[in-house]
Amino acid sequence: MAAVAALALPLAGCGGDSGGGSSNSKTVTIWSSVDQPVQDGLQKALEDKIKAGGDDITIKWQKVENISQLIITKIQSGDTPDLVMVPQPGVVQQMNQLGAIKPLDDAVDMDALKSSMMPGTLESGTVDGKLMGLLVSANVKGLIFYPKKAWAKAGYDASSVTDIASLQKLTDQMKADGNTPWCFGIESDTATGWPATDWIETLVMKQSGADVYNKWVSHEIPFNSDEVKAAGETMEKLLFPDGNVLGGIKSSTSTNFGEAGTPMWDKSGPKCWMLNQGSFITGFFPDDITSDLDANVGVFGFPPATAGGENPVEGGGDLLTMLNDSANVKKVVSYLSETDIGDDAAPSSSFFSPHKDFDISLYPNKLTQEQAKYAYAASSFLFDGSDSMPAEVGTGSFWKEMTAWISGSEDLDTALTNINDSWPS
Structure with missing residues (x-):
């Protein structure tokens, strides 16, 4: 509130001409x-x-x-x-x-x-x-970025990812090749945990559809429902096994979200090969990469649960x-x-x-x-769930409990139940 009050001082007169509304202004x-x-x-x-x-x-x-x-x-x-x-x-x-x-x-x-x-x-x-x-x-969120030149050299093909099962298959193939599939970081100072909420939100909408997603965001469906748990379990399969995330899944709680993708362009070769993030994240990539994004960065949308099925996008x-x-x-x-x-x-x-x-x-x-083609072809655009939930949950318990789950101090069921119990009556 002190910060808000401080900001309010120089802006006190901003609405002067029409704040409150002179109809003739x-x-x-x-x-x-x-x-x-x-x-x-x-x-x-x-x-x-x-x-x-x-x-x-x-x-x-x-x-x-x-x-x-x-x-x-x-x-x-x-x-x-x-x-x-x-x-x-x-x-x-x-x-x-x-x-x-x-x-x-x-x-x-x-x-x-x-x-x-x-x-x-x-x-x-x-x-x-x-x-x-x-x-x-x-x-737009739910975009998977990758090091374009290294992918071409390794023979990986983004067009092969048509559903979540094929994303899992690509993850397993990278690991079998001796590579670390995922870059992942959720540290963000007082907002630590929010990148994990984006993962859950994307998986809820992809696996259960727009209607279920909207009911979950408004709490018509509880936070510890089968649909939300299924999203968490898919996230566990993709990220939690040893070797799937650079440094291990627990290290992501201390890996800053903006720096998580940097190892994709390590001079000795990618240290991790995929980053699931929003369209804004390219602004955090190294300068030598952003100087020619088209040559260096590839992207594809997080796939639907079933190829050709309902494919909403988060944003x-x-x-x-x-x-x-x-x-x-x-x-x-x-x-x-x-x-x-x-x-x-x-x-x-x-x-x-x-x-x-x-x-x-x-x-x-x-x-x-390419991001636009993905978004404009989506079956629906669904607003970021945590931004739409009550603050006690969306920017409170959801962040906190995702961090506890990823750090290993809680299991998925406990984290989801704690979030559900925090929903204001």
Whole structure:
């Protein structure tokens, strides 16, 4: 709270022109926490649309850290911007419970969005049948990165991985060849454990489907259900045996997530051969690798349980919420909902569009284009589970108990039961 208070001081006047909402204001204020290059690209496209439309609107867009906590504080003090992009559906729901946000349905073309957006993305911001949060900038998880040149030399083939069984077969083959299949690290300071939650979430959706996943995230299905346990057991088969993870599974609790993939490019040859992570992770790779991602890095999507079967993808992103529904604000929301709003951001930033009809040639490299093909072909886009669960669980017991399980201090059943018992009544 001290950190939030400190951040609030220099921002106290940010909502001045329209926070609370002057219906006639020509200035529309926007808060987000997206990377600055993403913000710059989106703002340029937005201002170009405003100019082309002949609208008398000035955009005041500010990058804000700790935005999920700060916006709740600002709502309670009655000093808010017009629009806020928040990274968790749970925060959208909280803002709605506080009566702070307006439905977006009549500010956007819902029919166009239903046709354009990846399946599941609209649902992530829908509350009680109304669109309260619109995904503008996305990211994709469940991507398996590998050292492209070493794979080609070793004869490994990503196209052979069509289901979880074939991923297990490839893991076993690498091990039989004397290689360590997986790079894996879950250390992240006070957030240690979150990479393990992504593994569980991906496996729940792949093995049990989108419907079960959504019921689990909302606790209609308990955390220690058979479906969640089955996900944990598959993770154990892939990662827990001796020799499957560099340094051993227990060492992953002290291996930083951002450094876990670095050994793939060791000068003497890969020390581990696959890394399951989100699209952002390439920013943590060594400079000599990122200087030519297409030549050095290969990627394929985490496969479905059955080849050709239901294949949802896990992701996240920033959801646009509207705190002031003046005509000018609605006009800005409409522009931000259009597919081409990312045309300026995509070529020069980490921006990833939630629109499946986005022009993927605008992405800066083939690696990102491959990620897009995987995401846009998915049967549904499911928001990161831990970001959607109550904080006591999603960023609390889920992280903690995954760490205890992986470290060997608890078995899977105990960890899942402890998480389930922590769910707020």
